[in-house]
Amino acid sequence: MDYGLIGExxxxxxxxxxxxxxxxxxxxxxxSYGIRPVPRDxxxxxxxKKDFKAINVTIPYKSDVIPYLSEIDEHAxxxxxxxxxxxxSGRLCGYNTDFYGFLYTLKYHAMDVRDxxxxxxxxxxxxxxxxxxxSYLGASEIVIVKYRKDTGCITYEEAxxxxxxxxxxxxxxxxxxxxxxxxxxxxxxxxxxxxxVVDIIYNPLKTKLLLQAESLGLPAVNGLEMLIAQxxxxxxxxxxxxxxxxxxQDIFNEMMTELGKGTA
Numbered sequence: 281m282d283y284g285l286i287g288e289x290x291x292x293x294x295x296x297x298x299x300x301x302x303x304x305x306x307x308x309x310x311x312s313y314g315i316r317p318v319p320r321d322x323x324x325x326x327x328x329k330k331d332f333k334a335i336n337v338t339i340p341y342k343s344d345v346i347p348y349l350s351e352i353d354e355h356a357x358x359x360x361x362x363x364x365x366x367x368x369s370g371r372l373c374g375y376n377t378d379f380y381g382f383l384y385t386l387k388y389h390a391m392d393v394r395d396x397x398x399x400x401x402x403x404x405x406x407x408x409x410x411x412x413x414x415s416y417l418g419a420s421e422i423v424i425v426k427y428r429k430d431t432g433c434i435t436y437e438e439a440x441x442x443x444x445x446x447x448x449x450x451x452x453x454x455x456x457x458x459x460x461x462x463x464x465x466x467x468x469x470x471x472x473x474x475x476x477v478v479d480i481i482y483n484p485l486k487t488k489l490l491l492q493a494e495s496l497g498l499p500a501v502n503g504l505e506m507l508i509a510q511x512x513x514x515x516x517x518x519x520x521x522x523x524x525x526x527x528x529q530d531i532f533n534e535m536m537t538e539l540g541k542g543t544a
Contacts, residue, residue, distance in 0.1 A: 284314035381510030402453030
């Protein structure tokens with residue numbers, strides 16, 4: 281595999297079609313992007329062999345790959361997770377393009393978090409890049425919300441009692457993801473100062489959380505643009521090139537149509 285995605289379970293990944301669509305924006309004829317599930321007991325051997333030109337990395341290996349790297353970029357180091365690796369003559373160089381993907385999403389939708397209070401629902405691996413971007417953009421208060429009390433986190437009950445003045449809510453938890461589409465992490469109704477909601481889930485394209493946000497007249501954004509944007513930057517790193525940001529929205533609209541939802 282020259283280029284591709286590794287992870288433990290990749291059955292529903294959108295990465296291959298996204299990368300194939302991105303090739304329309306770059307004149308490369310021999311770029312082939314594969315999907316390679318790597319079981320836990322084969323992960324170390326895969327990384328030690330370095331039998332690839334460049335790869336993306338997903339759950340559960342975004343932190344596990346770091347000891348195998350010769351270099352790591354600033355964002356990836358701060359986040360503590362790598363999702364893009366380039367093999368440069370045997371030296372593995374790691375990056376985190378999830379940072380760019382989430383940053384693009386907020387900026388494209390004009391969600392200005394500077395000096396605002398923001399809820400981040402969940403604090404697993406998916407939250408790392410989100411938290412880094414919110415800090416980078418100058419959010420005044422970032423409140424991590426979980427079902428159970430934990431260090432650095434509050435519960436949903438505490439959020440309701442003490443933080444009804446929140447401006448933005450970002451869901452990084454899996455609550456609402458297929459097949460559990462009837463679930464939602466929280467009721468938005470009490471938070472009357474909300475300016476927007478982002479759910480990084482993209483299956484379904486509109487979670488119950490986003491549907492409620494729409495019903496309240498709020499900007500409601502799913503995770504598909506973040507996925508496409510991070511893939512665009514990954515290709516730029518893979519091939520040492522530049523691709524127009526217009527590609528992100530072109531591919532987003534195309535995929536929304538393909539998935540039977542129309543453009544949003």
